[in-house]
Amino acid sequence: MSQQHFIPSLLVTEVFFPLKDEKGFAAGIVEKFGEEGFYRSFEIGAGYDKEDRKRILEAKEKHNLFISQWLTYLTYEKNLDVSSVDTKLRLDTVREIKHSLYLAAEAGVSNVSFVPGPDPGVNLRDQAIEGFYESICEICEEALTYNMTVTIEALDREVHKKRVLGPTVEAVKLINRVREKYQNFGFAFDTAHAALNGEDVFKSLALSKDVIRQLHFANVVLSPKSELYGDNHMPIGEPGFLNVETMRNILQKVEELGIQTEQGLPVAVEVQGKDKINYLANEESIRASLKSALNLIETK
Numbered sequence: 001m002s003q004q005h006f007i008p009s010l011l012v013t014e015v016f017f018p019l020k021d022e023k024g025f026a027a028g029i030v031e032k033f034g035e036e037g038f039y040r041s042f043e044i045g046a047g048y049d050k051e052d053r054k055r056i057l058e059a060k061e062k063h064n065l066f067i068s069q070w071l072t073y074l075t076y077e078k079n080l081d082v083s084s085v086d087t088k089l090r091l092d093t094v095r096e097i098k099h100s101l102y103l104a105a106e107a108g109v110s111n112v113s114f115v116p117g118p119d120p121g122v123n124l125r126d127q128a129i130e131g132f133y134e135s136i137c138e139i140c141e142e143a144l145t146y147n148m149t150v151t152i153e154a155l156d157r158e159v160h161k162k163r164v165l166g167p168t169v170e171a172v173k174l175i176n177r178v179r180e181k182y183q184n185f186g187f188a189f190d191t192a193h194a195a196l197n198g199e200d201v202f203k204s205l206a207l208s209k210d211v212i213r214q215l216h217f218a219n220v221v222l223s224p225k226s227e228l229y230g231d232n233h234m235p236i237g238e239p240g241f242l243n244v245e246t247m248r249n250i251l252q253k254v255e256e257l258g259i260q261t262e263q264g265l266p267v268a269v270e271v272q273g274k275d276k277i278n279y280l281a282n283e284e285s286i287r288a289s290l291k292s293a294l295n296l297i298e299t300k
Helices: 025-036 050-063 072-077 087-106 125-145 168-179 191-196 201-207 244-257 280-299
Strands: 006-011 041-044 066-070 111-114 149-152 185-190 212-217 265-269
Touching (some): 006 066, 025 041, 025 050, 050 066, 050 087, 072 111, 087 125, 111 212, 125 149, 125 168, 149 212, 168 185, 185 191, 212 244, 212 280
Parallel strands (some): 006 265, 041 066, 111 149, 149 185
């Protein structure tokens, strides 16, 4: 097995959550860890000023990094919904995302990612998914202008986030439909979301192997009786289902399935930071987990 298949990725907005919006912080993180060399991919947010965008771009070019941008908090903060059955709101969201791509390009972003909106219920679900499809196509078209790819996550539908696109089988169907027109579109696979949808993570990887472009290791407690039940971006290990050995097994499955073998697959550990003072401790912990899983792959 070779670690070259996997591109260690740092999910800046989650790992350093309390500091994610501070001026210069994300740029500084990309500079610092890009220089260190373990992470070759960085997943950032939006809303950075011109100076910070320039710093991120320069770090990318200096260290040959892959920069992906998550628009999750942009849509949350502005009450946007890319799959809304309210056509005006949906189109306003698409317009906002398309506008953000110009600024993303200034930061050297190669991929933009976002999530579906809330599930409107079974009676309106098909309408919402159809609107989501139309939104994605329009965003993919605009992304081509900047030579960018686009990815989406499917979240849970019943447990916590309750989004319109949940089960992997439905996500793959939608993604393949978009890819009939736009090959610059793919799937960001999240282990927590698949697990919360009651899926076997390994079977879901196999189901979505042809469209996966990013992988997030995220841990969840699967017992509905637990107060920790839900998509809480918790640390790796007990009482959640995801530990280093499971991470290793997932990476092994990705290898077997040949997911992104030629291009390389960005792999991030999604644990939300809580400490604004000792903020580097969370990164040290997730790096240790990811390194251990990768080393197990190498020695298996």
